[in-house]
Amino acid sequence: MLREGDVRIPSGCAISGIINRSGQVFSGEDILQSIALMHDRSNGLGGGFAAYGIYPEYEDYYAFHLYYEGAEGREQTESYLNYFFHVAESGEIPTKKTRSIKNPPLAWRYFVRPKPSYLLEEENEDEFVVRSVMYINAECKGAFVVSSGKNMGAFKGVGYPEDIGEYFCLDKYHGYSWTAHGRFPTNTPGWWGGAHPFTLLDWSIVHNGEISSYGANRRFLEMYGYKLSMQTDTEAITYAFDYLVRKQQLPMDVAIATLAAPFWRDIERMNSEKRALLKAVRAMYGNLLMNGPFSIILGSSQGLIALNDRLKLRSMVAATKGEFLYLASEESAIREVCPQPEKVWAPRGGEPVIATLEKRGVQGYDTEYEYAGLSY
Amino acid sequence: MKRVYAREEVCMGCKLCEVYCATAHSEYPLDLVKAFLKQKMKPLPRILVEYNLSISFALQCRHCDEAPCTKACITGAMQKDSVTGIVSNDERRCVGCWTCILVCPFGAIGRDNQGHKVASKCDLCSNVADQTDTESFSNVPVCVQNCPNRALQFMDSVVEGEE
Amino acid sequence: MTLSMNTPDFLIERNRERCINCQVCVRQCANEAHGWDAEEEKIFSQDALCVNCHRCVTMCPTHSLSIRKFPLEFRENANWTASTMKAIYKQAETGGILLTGMGTDRPYPVYWDQLLLNASQVTNPSIDPLREPMELKTFLGRKPEQLRVINGKLAEALPPQLELDLPIMFSAMSFGSISLNVAKSLAQAAETLGTFYNTGEGGLHEDLYKYGKNTIVQVASGRFGVHSEYLNAGAAIEIKIGQGAKPGIGGHLPGEKVGVEVSRTRMIPEQSDAISPAPHHDIYSIEDLTQLIFSLKEATNYEKPVIVKIAAVHNVSAIASGIARAGADIIAIDGFRGGTGAAPLRTRDSVGIPIELALAAVDSRLREEGIRNQVSLVVGGSIRNSTDIIKAIALGADAVYVASSALLALGCHMCQKCYTGKCNWGIATQRPELVKRLNPEIGAERATNLLKAWEHEVKEILGGMGINAIESLCGNRLMLRGIGLSDRELNILGVLAAGE
Numbered sequence A: 001m002l003r004e005g006d007v008r009i010p011s012g013c014a015i016s017g018i019i020n021r022s023g024q025v026f027s028g029e030d031i032l033q034s035i036a037l038m039h040d041r042s043n044g045l046g047g048g049f050a051a052y053g054i055y056p057e058y059e060d061y062y063a064f065h066l067y068y069e070g071a072e073g074r075e076q077t078e079s080y081l082n083y084f085f086h087v088a089e090s091g092e093i094p095t096k097k098t099r100s101i102k103n104p105p106l107a108w109r110y111f112v113r114p115k116p117s118y119l120l121e122e123e124n125e126d127e128f129v130v131r132s133v134m135y136i137n138a139e140c141k142g143a144f145v146v147s148s149g150k151n152m153g154a155f156k157g158v159g160y161p162e163d164i165g166e167y168f169c170l171d172k173y174h175g176y177s178w179t180a181h182g183r184f185p186t187n188t189p190g191w192w193g194g195a196h197p198f199t200l201l202d203w204s205i206v207h208n209g210e211i212s213s214y215g216a217n218r219r220f221l222e223m224y225g226y227k228l229s230m231q232t233d234t235e236a237i238t239y240a241f242d243y244l245v246r247k248q249q250l251p252m253d254v255a256i257a258t259l260a261a262p263f264w265r266d267i268e269r270m271n272s273e274k275r276a277l278l279k280a281v282r283a284m285y286g287n288l289l290m291n292g293p294f295s296i297i298l299g300s301s302q303g304l305i306a307l308n309d310r311l312k313l314r315s316m317v318a319a320t321k322g323e324f325l326y327l328a329s330e331e332s333a334i335r336e337v338c339p340q341p342e343k344v345w346a347p348r349g350g351e352p353v354i355a356t357l358e359k360r361g362v363q364g365y366d367t368e369y370e371y372a373g374l375s376y
Numbered sequence B: 001m002k003r004v005y006a007r008e009e010v011c012m013g014c015k016l017c018e019v020y021c022a023t024a025h026s027e028y029p030l031d032l033v034k035a036f037l038k039q040k041m042k043p044l045p046r047i048l049v050e051y052n053l054s055i056s057f058a059l060q061c062r063h064c065d066e067a068p069c070t071k072a073c074i075t076g077a078m079q080k081d082s083v084t085g086i087v088s089n090d091e092r093r094c095v096g097c098w099t100c101i102l103v104c105p106f107g108a109i110g111r112d113n114q115g116h117k118v119a120s121k122c123d124l125c126s127n128v129a130d131q132t133d134t135e136s137f138s139n140v141p142v143c144v145q146n147c148p149n150r151a152l153q154f155m156d157s158v159v160e161g162e163e
Numbered sequence C: 001m002t003l004s005m006n007t008p009d010f011l012i013e014r015n016r017e018r019c020i021n022c023q024v025c026v027r028q029c030a031n032e033a034h035g036w037d038a039e040e041e042k043i044f045s046q047d048a049l050c051v052n053c054h055r056c057v058t059m060c061p062t063h064s065l066s067i068r069k070f071p072l073e074f075r076e077n078a079n080w081t082a083s084t085m086k087a088i089y090k091q092a093e094t095g096g097i098l099l100t101g102m103g104t105d106r107p108y109p110v111y112w113d114q115l116l117l118n119a120s121q122v123t124n125p126s127i128d129p130l131r132e133p134m135e136l137k138t139f140l141g142r143k144p145e146q147l148r149v150i151n152g153k154l155a156e157a158l159p160p161q162l163e164l165d166l167p168i169m170f171s172a173m174s175f176g177s178i179s180l181n182v183a184k185s186l187a188q189a190a191e192t193l194g195t196f197y198n199t200g201e202g203g204l205h206e207d208l209y210k211y212g213k214n215t216i217v218q219v220a221s222g223r224f225g226v227h228s229e230y231l232n233a234g235a236a237i238e239i240k241i242g243q244g245a246k247p248g249i250g251g252h253l254p255g256e257k258v259g260v261e262v263s264r265t266r267m268i269p270e271q272s273d274a275i276s277p278a279p280h281h282d283i284y285s286i287e288d289l290t291q292l293i294f295s296l297k298e299a300t301n302y303e304k305p306v307i308v309k310i311a312a313v314h315n316v317s318a319i320a321s322g323i324a325r326a327g328a329d330i331i332a333i334d335g336f337r338g339g340t341g342a343a344p345l346r347t348r349d350s351v352g353i354p355i356e357l358a359l360a361a362v363d364s365r366l367r368e369e370g371i372r373n374q375v376s377l378v379v380g381g382s383i384r385n386s387t388d389i390i391k392a393i394a395l396g397a398d399a400v401y402v403a404s405s406a407l408l409a410l411g412c413h414m415c416q417k418c419y420t421g422k423c424n425w426g427i428a429t430q431r432p433e434l435v436k437r438l439n440p441e442i443g444a445e446r447a448t449n450l451l452k453a454w455e456h457e458v459k460e461i462l463g464g465m466g467i468n469a470i471e472s473l474c475g476n477r478l479m480l481r482g483i484g485l486s487d488r489e490l491n492i493l494g495v496l497a498a499g500e
């Protein structure tokens, strides 16, 4: 059977996310409990988490999480890393034997910084890291980069999300922001790399849905050097954000308006400045419009953004309590960990819910959208 | 009143209007083939297509407000209906003296010599409607209905001062 | 006189039981295939003159007429077919090249018909176009490398774009090759639909200036009718390098078609042959093209996108890449099944490649080079229905050009005799008595109806795919599967086989 990446596998899913806006860290137990409640939305063929703020001691280093299927890939990868990067620390990611987890790959992590002499002209560290991730995934046999951001990490695999969480001992980690994903693929070769979240630098995406525009999105991104080796929507969405925000240096607003573009009939009603902007956005980046059902939670070190497709074809609920923002496919998954939220609502299609870390400033994402809890 | 107006620029001289008009005023108003092949007398059109190379247009009675033909008619067969404004010839009373033809400024009246001599002219299909019980004839004349290129229009007067 | 070996192609059959001798057929056939024998008071016909345009058939009020293939057979021969032999008789008689009109009629594969579309099932919902907006708006024009947004505002406007309400435009047909009434019909339809029609190389008749914002003005090798007012009248300028039906060949409008109006519009003497040279004599290489592109931009104050139109030939992808780099904003590619008012038969039937393969190759090439998003891609050359359009866009086109389909909507019956100037449908003719057969008001309605109908169908099928904006279809080859194609063809088209 072809594995993920060689073939495109549609799937349905559960997602969940929790952030503390003041940056206070909390253990992974909440997110585990929340995603576990939506057990029935997954089928044991994929689960995973992204955690932010878990490596404060290596805050300035890129934390590479890697899966290896065999020794050869590890040798290749390590010699690559050692050659091009300064490796501050490396070691196996701690795991706990669980009955339900079968055939896990070797999981390693490295805290690294690129050696400046290898950066191309006008290339910054981020770009170099992206290039390295693409290289390792494509060239090092059986090696897969699970995450590569600073002070964050992704943990994922084949199994129910709660089992994956237990396997990676997430209750021992403390972060200020967490996302989780439980997967219901319609068919799967069961590859650990294929589970979600999908990450690049400190971007992580958990996503529920199947975008019909995938083919268009993919071919557009490929033009700019992205290799979509997983053939998943999540990967496409991640790269789309990376392209728009990092490469094209557009404000997060514009990136959101690209992925879940307002309808023309709404654009026609906007004031002339806004109209001109959105017309240009759709004319320029129309190929990145994500069409078809999706709900996503985009994590980064700046905070969380949740977004639905513009027709709202997938469920998503948000809630706030104090400094906490909760997001989940089902309201019950929020009430499970926060029985009495101050506010609960279902965001409209195409309208993002944004929570930025206070220490990064309210305008962390530089968006016009107000913080969810305050704008309603 | 509503009249038939020709649009020369799109009249292609096909004479289908003539064919349909003749049929509508024949013994078989709804059957082209019978009208032309079965009826002993040749069905005559009351509309006439003037045709010379690229110039062509269809002409028929203008149903004048002050219709000279009605004034000239020696038997009172030619009448203008005070309600509809339609000028029509009561063929039972027409004696075929051709006085109307003499005075019509448009040359819109024809001669029917085939049987009892009568002046033959457009009635805006009003008699056709009576004969056939067909609602549609009375609404829009057959020539207008059957012109394939919209070269005939049935509409309120476009001539200033005309009713 | 010597014996002619030409035999009729068609047989006119008249049902005498129904014919009412109205002579409508006589008056309508410009080829004089029908006649009236006044002595016998009878209609007669001359089969040899009939070109099978169906004008008489459609106009006959009693439906008495039908046209058949002339039953005369040669001895069966798979190599020396009837058409091959007749061509030789004709050339032996005239000593001239064989002329024809419209697109090739040879049985080449039509790849559109070997591509199948996808639809949503279970994992994602299809979208009902009656309930949800279904967006077809398309922008054609150069896109910068980056959009600059400062303080939530667009810092620099995009270069000039053509804004289409639906991704279908009427492609170039010159006044001269077609009648003014065709141009009027298409211009009006383009205005109603929110799209564009194209003047072709025939200049812009004064009656058409009012449709300027829906007009693409063409500059071809003959430079007919090109002046500053003309260039500025349209919304975009198209440089025509080649035409799908006759790549490598110029145009020839016979003097008979050059009447007062055509002569005035093209700025050439009446009755003179209008010859467009095969190449532009100021473009012998790609850098010359850059110069022409920028000369035209300069002449129009950089306010209009410039389209470069080429015929689909073997190395079309390299040429297209060169054109993109030469500064064109939009590349139009015309496939070899595209139509023409007049072309040498042998060129039409043997030169060039199908648009499907050309499009796939060009789109892939521009993507490999990372410049696909900078230029827009428009394709034409026999787009016959709404699914051809969807497939073209899925292969990578931004929009399509239609011409033959539009003419069919106006009455064309593909008799392929456009070059004779005797088009019975008032389309490919300048004879006033024939031109007036096409009422531009009806023409505009029919062209509008056709595109509206296609628009509905496109929306319906997009909804079925779970897509509600055309830009999500553009280049989305995953929506396509090939059937009955070789690996090699699938590869060029960049699509998987059905079942994969």
Ligand code: SF4
Binding pocket: B010, B011, B012, B013, B014, B015, B016, B017, B018, B049, B056, B057, B058, B146, B147, B148, B149, B150, B151, B152
């Ligand atoms: S039917 Fe119409 S187009 Fe034909 S001759 Fe009569 S008016 Fe003219």
Ligand code: SF4
Binding pocket: B004, B020, B021, B022, B024, B045, B046, B047, B060, B121, B122, B123, B124, B125, B141, B142, B143, B144
């Ligand atoms: S209105 Fe009727 S009667 Fe008069 S010309 Fe037309 S078809 Fe004939």
Ligand code: SF4
Binding pocket: C014, C018, C019, C020, C021, C022, C023, C024, C025, C026, C043, C059, C060, C061, C062, C063, C064, C065
């Ligand atoms: S148009 Fe038809 S009915 Fe009239 S003469 Fe010709 S064949 Fe006969």
Ligand code: SF4
Binding pocket: C012, C028, C029, C030, C031, C032, C033, C034, C049, C050, C051, C052, C053, C054, C055, C056, C057, C067, C424
């Ligand atoms: S050329 Fe056309 S109009 Fe003339 S007889 Fe043939 S089909 Fe009829």
